[in-house]
Amino acid sequence: MTDPNTAIAPLDLISRLDQMQGKFASREQKVADFVSAHLEEISGMTIAQLARACEVSTPTVVRFCRTLGCDGFRDFKIRLAQNLAVSLQYLAPEPGQAPETDGAVDQILGALYATLNVMRGQLNGQQIDAAIAALSGAGQIVVAGLGGGSTMVAQEAANRFFRLGLPSVAVSDSYLLQMRAATLGKGDVLLLISASGAANELTSAAEIAGGYGATVLAITRPKSPLSDRASIAIEAELPEDPDIHKPTASRYAHLVLVDAIAMGLAQARAETTNENLRRIRASLTAYHGRTGPQPLGD
Structure with missing residues (x-):
């Protein structure tokens, strides 16, 4: 030994x-x-x-x-x-030139456009509609992602949903996720975000929440362990760039899905949404005094 x-x-x-x-x-x-x-x-x-x-x-x-x-x-x-x-x-990475600033921006945007186009061709509109319907009537929403990109997307999703009057919280700790999943039941939604769909912590949480009757919604890779355990799966097989120095574009694609779902929710709950957004804007104006056009919450 x-x-x-x-x-x-x-x-x-x-x-x-x-x-x-x-x-x-x-x-x-x-x-x-x-x-x-x-x-x-x-x-x-x-x-x-x-x-x-x-x-x-x-x-x-x-x-x-x-x-x-x-x-x-x-x-x-x-x-x-x-x-x-x-x-x-x-x-032994592929040889390449260090780009000028504009070139770097073009490379990132090119990867983003390519990834979004691939995703757009794979999306099932019925699954997105089903996700909006489940979230619209949710008693509580727990959003989870593990790892840098998925964690950021989960936080943004919870940030979007609470503004629309939906009680939501983002979780990135695996132990806390298991506990949160166990508190969910019928009428609640567990939204799990994973580019690979293979994280054991997420599939475990899906089984726990589903076992108690909650709706498990996943944004993930098709035919993955997480997709198989989800009540509703929004699936896309997103390519990864072979350039190891280029950040992954899949997180942008997932953000687009979150924004699309949030917009659908806002439209489906227009009366409640409008009042909520008005209150938020009024509270911020009273706080910092600015009344001009600006991103909500900025």
């Missing part, structure tokens, strides 16, 4: 290998040098093949693996393969 005094948990073997360069015993260093230069080939090699390629013994290879924090060569190969699966695009 790994000696805890000489190795750390190998969460990122590639970084660990880089940090240890020059610190291995001399023969282990030969293995380190070969591995660093042939990262993608190691998964197809046996321990004997690696030892021959490095001109060392198989026990030296095992010691090298344990120095990195692995239990042995097999554990090392599995962990290295896992690292490479997510790291290669960052270790």
Whole structure:
């Protein structure tokens, strides 16, 4: 087993290998040098093949693996393969030029337009109408998203809904989400936002809330675990840009859906909505004194 005094948990073997360069015993260093230069080939090699390629013994290879924090060569190969699966695009990204400011804006807008066009072609208007109907009569609405983009969209959704007179709260803590889901019942809505639809915390909350009779509404990927557990699923398979430096555009697409739902809700509840928005604007004018056109709540 790994000696805890000489190795750390190998969460990122590639970084660990880089940090240890020059610190291995001399023969282990030969293995380190070969591995660093042939990262993608190691998964197809046996321990004997690696030892021959490095001109060392198989026990030296095992010691090298344990120095990195692995239990042995097999554990090392599995962990290295896992690292490479997510790291290669960052270790050798596609070459590109750093754009001028206007060029960067154009690139982001181009990705946004492309993503929105893809989404528009996939949307089912009946599902959006069903979402509006469920939210319009909701006793309470809990909106949840985990991770940077989905969390931001969930917060914006709750922000939109409360202005329309609908009691809503955004949740991004996984434990709090399970508790909130357990308080929902018939007439309540749990709105879950996830680009992947695979987060266990969200599918668990969907099962809890659905089990108590609440409507589970999801904005997510089609045929995902979350989509399967939702009462109403607004689905879109959104492409991710291969440029690793470009922020994901899917969060903008989800914001468009939230705005479309909010507008539909406002129109469906026009009398209540208008009075609510009037009160909000009046309270803000009394607070800061500005009466000119401006975003509501700014």
